Amino acid sequence: MRQHAILPAPHLKHARQQLLERGIAPQTSIDKRIADSWQRSHQAGLPHYGGSPCADNLDAISLNRARQRNYELIRHSQPIIDFLFEQVKQSQSMVVLADAQGVLMHTVGDLDFLSKAERVALRCGATWAEQQRGTNAIGTALAECNEIEVHGAEHYLETNEFLTCAAAPILSAQGNLLGILDISGDHRSRQAHTLGLVSTAVQMIENSMVLSPDRYPIVLQFHAQAAGIASVAQGILALSEDGFVLGANRRALHLLGLRFADLSRLHWSQMFDLKLEEFLSQQTRRFATLVQFHTRLGKSFFAQLHPHSQVLRTAAQQYSGKVIPAHSSSSHVDPQWQESLAKGRRVFERDIPLLLSGESGVGKEVFAKQVHTGSTRQARHFAAVNCAAIPEHLIEAELFGYVPGAFTGALKQGSPGRIREADGGTLFLDEIGDMPLSLQTRLLRVLQERTVMPVGSGSAVPVDFRLICASHQNLREKVKLGQFREDLFYRINGLQLQLPALRDRTDFAALCASILHEFSPQLTITFAPQIMQTLQSYSWPGNVRQLRHCLRTATALLDDEETQIEWQHFAQDMLTEFGVLSGEHERDQAVTLPIKQKSFNHGEATSTLEQNELAIGDVRANGFGANGLPSQFDDFPKLKTLSAQAIEHALRLTEGNVSEAARRLGVSRQTLYRKMRE
Numbered sequence: 293m294r295q296h297a298i299l300p301a302p303h304l305k306h307a308r309q310q311l312l313e314r315g316i317a318p319q320t321s322i323d324k325r326i327a328d329s330w331q332r333s334h335q336a337g338l339p340h341y342g343g344s345p346c347a348d349n350l351d352a353i354s355l356n357r358a359r360q361r362n363y364e365l366i367r368h369s370q371p372i373i374d375f376l377f378e379q380v381k382q383s384q385s386m387v388v389l390a391d392a393q394g395v396l397m398h399t400v401g402d403l404d405f406l407s408k409a410e411r412v413a414l415r416c417g418a419t420w421a422e423q424q425r426g427t428n429a430i431g432t433a434l435a436e437c438n439e440i441e442v443h444g445a446e447h448y449l450e451t452n453e454f455l456t457c458a459a460a461p462i463l464s465a466q467g468n469l470l471g472i473l474d475i476s477g478d479h480r481s482r483q484a485h486t487l488g489l490v491s492t493a494v495q496m497i498e499n500s501m502v503l504s505p506d507r508y509p510i511v512l513q514f515h516a517q518a519a520g521i522a523s524v525a526q527g528i529l530a531l532s533e534d535g536f537v538l539g540a541n542r543r544a545l546h547l548l549g550l551r552f553a554d555l556s557r558l559h560w561s562q563m564f565d566l567k568l569e570e571f572l573s574q575q576t577r578r579f580a581t582l583v584q585f586h587t588r589l590g591k592s593f594f595a596q597l598h599p600h601s602q603v604l605r606t607a608a609q610q611y612s613g614k615v616i617p618a619h620s621s622s623s624h625v626d627p628q629w630q631e632s633l634a635k636g637r638r639v640f641e642r643d644i645p646l647l648l649s650g651e652s653g654v655g656k657e658v659f660a661k662q663v664h665t666g667s668t669r670q671a672r673h674f675a676a677v678n679c680a681a682i683p684e685h686l687i688e689a690e691l692f693g694y695v696p697g698a699f700t701g702a703l704k705q706g707s708p709g710r711i712r713e714a715d716g717g718t719l720f721l722d723e724i725g726d727m728p729l730s731l732q733t734r735l736l737r738v739l740q741e742r743t744v745m746p747v748g749s750g751s752a753v754p755v756d757f758r759l760i761c762a763s764h765q766n767l768r769e770k771v772k773l774g775q776f777r778e779d780l781f782y783r784i785n786g787l788q789l790q791l792p793a794l795r796d797r798t799d800f801a802a803l804c805a806s807i808l809h810e811f812s813p814q815l816t817i818t819f820a821p822q823i824m825q826t827l828q829s830y831s832w833p834g835n836v837r838q839l840r841h842c843l844r845t846a847t848a849l850l851d852d853e854e855t856q857i858e859w860q861h862f863a864q865d866m867l868t869e870f871g872v873l874s875g876e877h878e879r880d881q882a883v884t885l886p887i888k889q890k891s892f893n894h895g896e897a898t899s900t901l902e903q904n905e906l907a908i909g910d911v912r913a914n915g916f917g918a919n920g921l922p923s924q925f926d927d928f929p930k931l932k933t934l935s936a937q938a939i940e941h942a943l944r945l946t947e948g949n950v951s952e953a954a955r956r957l958g959v960s961r962q963t964l965y966r967k968m969r970e
């Protein structure tokens with residue numbers, strides 16, 4: 293908004309003259325923002341008379357590249373620019389879209405005005421930043437990141453005094469400056485409402501970007517009045533599946549009394565009184581129902597899930613019977629995990645590499661994916677590479693790519709490599725401690741130079757990726773032992789985050805529920821009494837991976853109609869691990885540990901302690917042979933289940949040491965990793 297009325301041109305020229313002669317702008321009577329901009333233009337050494345000293349206009353090829361870089365901005369702006377131009381047509385004006393450097397990307401205007409504009413280089417490819425063209429609406433809006441009107445002699449360069457311009461910055465949902473929208477015209481045709489028109493159009497562009505289909509997991513539209521939903525005045529919040537705020541439009545910030553800087557730390561539960569899960573389950577079942585809820589500060593809002601939210605697509609898959617992962621439910625996540633995730637997301641957004649540590653199977657890759665999907669890069673590729681799972685002689689080609697015919701056995705067409713697959717997105721290097729020293733040097737060069745040299749090629753290819761590394765080994769120790777490069781360690785260690793072992797997590801029950809839901813989405817599976825307590829007090833050396841295998845076996849052993857997991861549904865070695873078969877448990881859990889005999893001997897009775905002992909005895913005597921396998925084919929476990937059990941057992945005995953477990957199992961580490969992923 294203007295603080296002062298526009299002064300007549302002679303007054304403005306006089307004031308500017310004073311500035312040029314004394315070097316100090318007169319602060320009275322002229323708009324302070326214009327005076328400040330004159331100061332900046334003066335300090336940039338621009339001559340206010342005569343032509344522009346600017347030589348920064350882009351040629352056709354560079355303009356094309358700049359347009360490609362700004363593809364999303366242009367795509368979302370174009371229809372709104374066309375609409376805006378409809379409103380100002382035949383008023384001696386034009387609508388302009390500039391990028392965040394002030395380079396004009398797209399213009400549309402009245403033909404006779406366009407030819408006047410051409411004379412002052414108000415055309416595509418020209419730069420209208422303040423340092424090049426002095427005070428002007430595009431450049432000054434960029435410099436201040438604020439909307440502004442610059443009229444007639446308020447322009448710093450005399451050649452631009454015939455213009456009247458109104459411009460406003462376009463911001464991303466994270467508050468980053470993306471570009472400027474401007475209406476420029478002949479100063480004689482100025483309209484007081486032009487700036488309002490431009491800022492409404494900017495809101496429409498910003499909304500259109502947040503509402504892109506499938507861009508964010510959860511998109512909430514809200515307003516104090518029901519009729520405000522879907523209007524340009526609505527607030528829009530973008531959230532991750534687990535309820536962290538990923539972005540917002542400016543109306544949302546206004547309605548909630550927030551700033552962009554608050555967003556990365558904010559969780560749904562800190563803002564609203566309604567549980568996110570309740571809201572989502574209601575919206576996914578009865579889509580397009582308006583819900584009324586309150587903020588923690590007591591403001592009341594109507595809200596609705598936007599149809600472009602990713603969760604709606606996932607819900608549609610769920611109802612059509614496809615399995616979906618459900619481990620992201622928001623309200624029961626372990627606080628250490630949640631805190632690490634919030635920290636990781638903030639740092640990652642600033643392009644600082646994350647180093648995840650934690651025992652094998654704690655979910656380091658799952659965590660890295662959550663950081664990626666909660667970031668502004670979530671629409672781009674997440675490339676995960678397990679450095680321990682790729683044979684040493686193939687890591688180089690796998691990571692850096694290769695040209696056709698680079699080595700025997702290579703693909704005919706060559707390969708871009710995993711690093712280039714992550715271009716624009718995120719590269720996750722798991723078990724980085726296992727990377728051979730020679731490749732550590734190459735990786736360091738990629739990180740320093742941001743280019744990749746494919747195997748067999750002489751030329752480097754630029755890459756732009758964010759990095760997350762993980763290791764279950766102590767990398768500092770490896771540095772001391774000379775097995776890991778110190779400079780690489782500091783490069784990848786922007787922020788180290790220790791992920792909790794499963795036995796230390798406080799969300800064990802919620803985790804079990806979400807894994808069971810994943811394995812059996814149509815049914816609500818529960819545990820028989822005491823089982824949860826036993827599972828919770830077990831140490832889970834193989835962490836979430838082991839828990840998944842264990843629950844997968846248990847759900848696979850449920851009969852069609854069964855929804856309750858009982859002891860008989862666990863693998864035998866797990867029962868031993870839990871102390872159930874050793875006798876300890878039978879003594880401790882005398883009354884509360886019923887074991888159904890059904891799946892062992894096809895009976896139906898639920899036994900008490902005596903029956904349990906009998907049942908277990910029966911199982912040993914009748915169900916299983918001396919080799920530990922069932923003697924009946926009906927009960928015969930799948931090879932896959934046995935293999936999973938053997939792996940779990942080996943990992944448990946070796947306390948999660950994958951190399952040792954692989955040796956004990958008589959397979960290579962790569963094979964073991966592959967089997968662990970299956």
Ligand SMILES: Nc1ncnc2c1ncn2[C@@H]1O[C@H](COP(=O)(O)OP(=O)(O)OP(=O)(O)O)[C@@H](O)[C@H]1O
Pocket residue numbers: 619650651652653654655656657658659722723762764803806807836837840
């Ligand atoms: N919160 C979770 N909910 C459901 N499954 C999970 C969760 N966290 C991890 N998992 C599962 O546990 C297994 C191990 O997870 P992940 O591969 O992320 O662990 P990791 O720490 O990277 O393991 P490693 O160190 O062996 O590479 C995977 O099958 C993964 O899907």
